[in-house]
Amino acid sequence: MKFENLLELIAKVLLPLTYTQTKCAHDKITPDMEQGYCPDCGKLIVNEWYITRCNCCGVKMKAMLKNGQIVPQNHYCTNCGSHDFSIEKLEQINFIDINFAALVKREVEPEPIYSTTRCWQEKTPEQPKLLVQYL
Numbered sequence: 343m344k345f346e347n348l349l350e351l352i353a354k355v356l357l358p359l360t361y362t363q364t365k366c367a368h369d370k371i372t373p374d375m376e377q378g379y380c381p382d383c384g385k386l387i388v389n390e391w392y393i394t395r396c397n398c399c400g401v402k403m404k405a406m407l408k409n410g411q412i413v414p415q416n417h418y419c420t421n422c423g424s425h426d427f428s429i430e431k432l433e434q435i436n437f438i439d440i441n442f443a444a445l446v447k448r449e450v451e452p453e454p455i456y457s458t459t460r461c462w463q464e465k466t467p468e469q470p471k472l473l474v475q476y477l
């Protein structure tokens with residue numbers, strides 16, 4: 343194995359493990375990207391846009407992230423004065439909604455189906471050995 347490949351492996355395997363200690367802001371995943379692997383932590387990051395909407399009159403409220411939660415920037419609706427709001431996920435961001443939306447950089451976990459299949463395949467060759475022992 344080449345040294346550069348080893349470094350790449352370390353970056354892909356070990357760096358995500360240390361992720362919990364140093365929380366990565368995924369700064370290099372810019373808002374214009376739909377998704378991408380963060381070069382700092384190696385995680386697959388999906389950019390998701392959310393807006394908040396007044397539950398009373400349905401007007402869009404400017405959303406922001408506060409302690410990891412999506413909340414409206416204003417406590418009360420500027421249109422009707424209501425305090426209730428709902429969160430709406432946008433399928434695509436456009437130039438109107440971008441003024442209202444909050445960006446959430448969601449970490450995508452690797453496909454769990456893949457790892458289960460691999461475990462099963464690795465265990466299969468061990469079975470004949472066990473049979474031999476019982477005989």
Ligand SMILES: [Zn+2]
Pocket residue numbers: 366367368369380381382383384385
């Ligand atoms: Zn990151």
Ligand SMILES: [Zn+2]
Pocket residue numbers: 396397398399400401419420421422423424
């Ligand atoms: Zn309202």
